[in-house]
Amino acid sequence: MVKKVTENWTMALRQMKVGDIAEFPIPAISSVRTTLSRLRLEMYKEGADWETVGKPDRNTGTFKVKRIA
Numbered sequence: 001m002v003k004k005v006t007e008n009w010t011m012a013l014r015q016m017k018v019g020d021i022a023e024f025p026i027p028a029i030s031s032v033r034t035t036l037s038r039l040r041l042e043m044y045k046e047g048a049d050w051e052t053v054g055k056p057d058r059n060t061g062t063f064k065v066k067r068i069a
Contacts, residue, residue: 001021002021006025009028013036013050013065016067021064022065024065026058026062048067049069051065052064052066053065
Protein backbone atom coordinates (compact mmCIF):
# COMPACT_ATOMS: atom_id res chain seq x y z
CA MET A 1 0.00 0.00 0.00
CA VAL A 2 1.28 3.43 -0.95
CA LYS A 3 0.71 6.28 1.50
CA LYS A 4 0.00 9.67 -0.11
CA VAL A 5 1.80 12.53 1.62
CA THR A 6 0.86 16.15 0.93
CA GLU A 7 2.47 17.89 3.91
CA ASN A 8 4.85 17.32 6.82
CA TRP A 9 7.46 15.49 4.69
CA THR A 10 9.86 15.00 7.60
CA MET A 11 7.34 13.43 9.95
CA ALA A 12 6.02 11.16 7.20
CA LEU A 13 9.55 9.98 6.31
CA ARG A 14 10.52 9.42 9.96
CA GLN A 15 7.41 7.32 10.59
CA MET A 16 8.00 5.02 7.63
CA LYS A 17 8.93 1.41 8.37
CA VAL A 18 11.29 -0.65 6.21
CA GLY A 19 9.42 -1.64 3.06
CA ASP A 20 6.88 1.22 3.25
CA ILE A 21 6.33 3.35 0.16
CA ALA A 22 5.13 6.95 0.27
CA GLU A 23 3.97 9.12 -2.62
CA PHE A 24 4.83 12.84 -2.70
CA PRO A 25 3.87 15.67 -5.09
CA ILE A 26 6.54 16.47 -7.71
CA PRO A 27 6.88 20.14 -6.60
CA ALA A 28 8.21 18.81 -3.27
CA ILE A 29 10.97 16.69 -4.82
CA SER A 30 13.83 19.06 -3.87
CA SER A 31 12.58 19.45 -0.30
CA VAL A 32 12.05 15.72 0.16
CA ARG A 33 15.52 14.86 -1.20
CA THR A 34 17.12 17.45 1.10
CA THR A 35 15.13 16.05 4.03
CA LEU A 36 16.24 12.50 3.19
CA SER A 37 19.88 13.57 3.25
CA ARG A 38 19.43 15.21 6.66
CA LEU A 39 17.49 12.25 8.09
CA ARG A 40 20.20 9.80 7.01
CA LEU A 41 22.62 11.79 9.17
CA GLU A 42 20.23 12.23 12.10
CA MET A 43 19.10 8.60 12.12
CA TYR A 44 22.53 7.03 11.52
CA LYS A 45 22.30 4.84 14.65
CA GLU A 46 19.18 3.18 13.22
CA GLY A 47 20.83 2.77 9.84
CA ALA A 48 17.83 4.44 8.20
CA ASP A 49 17.85 4.77 4.42
CA TRP A 50 15.35 5.57 1.67
CA GLU A 51 15.38 5.51 -2.11
CA THR A 52 13.20 6.94 -4.83
CA VAL A 53 11.17 4.34 -6.70
CA GLY A 54 11.19 4.74 -10.46
CA LYS A 55 10.87 8.12 -12.12
CA PRO A 56 8.49 10.93 -11.24
CA ASP A 57 5.06 10.29 -12.77
CA ARG A 58 4.17 13.38 -14.78
CA ASN A 59 0.63 12.14 -15.37
CA THR A 60 -0.25 12.04 -11.67
CA GLY A 61 2.28 14.71 -10.60
CA THR A 62 3.84 12.43 -7.99
CA PHE A 63 7.00 10.50 -7.15
CA LYS A 64 7.54 7.62 -4.74
CA VAL A 65 10.03 7.01 -1.94
CA LYS A 66 10.65 3.64 -0.29
CA ARG A 67 12.27 3.00 3.10
CA ILE A 68 14.95 0.38 2.44
CA ALA A 69 16.70 0.22 5.81
